[in-house]
Amino acid sequence: EADIYQTPRYLVIGTGKKITLECSQTMGHDKMYWYQQDPGMELHLIHYSYGVNSTEKGDLSSESTVSRIRTEHFPLTLESARPSHTSQYLCASSGDYPQETQYFGPGTRLLVL
């Protein structure tokens, strides 16, 4: 079992609220990622980080933002949640070559009413 944690696991929130999804890993990995996945659909990369103070946008445009102030912590924030943000959000981390495998957290299932 990978040591990567996400909280909350489930979140139901009203439109316009600010939310932060937490992700932490204890493996000392420099690289971390956020994916968005709708039920039965593909994983889409929305943010990634190569290390502290490094953040980049992924392939799928997202209104969320991320920060990387500490190696182990990579939170995702939505300033004003909308129903279109309803989805599952998965956090992952990876080590360096040759350990390119990504370790995923359990995900946060977000429902915006």
Added chain:
Amino acid sequence: SQKIEQNSEALNIQEGKTATLTCNYTNYSPAYLQWYRQDPGRGPVFLLLIRENEKEKRKERLKVTFDTTLKQSLFHITASQPADSATYLCALGTGAGNMLTFGGGTRLMVKP
């Protein structure tokens, strides 16, 4: 454009048989390919990695092949069990920054 294709239809097989899942890609030059298992409501779990210069990789009941000419990977589970029922994702990596692009996954159902 770059594309990864996995059979979106569920694969139903009988317990004890070999399950074979396919991953095809176009417009990629992957340095490696990975297979993950995902259970409902959970994050994917890494299973196997195969590099561009490798033809085949095995791990217990799992076998992966990688044909860069055909642009295809096959994922086999031998002596399948109901516990193998899950969605299996292939992911391609170009080697740059450990970025992966995932396919849509194939759902496997193993019936007792």
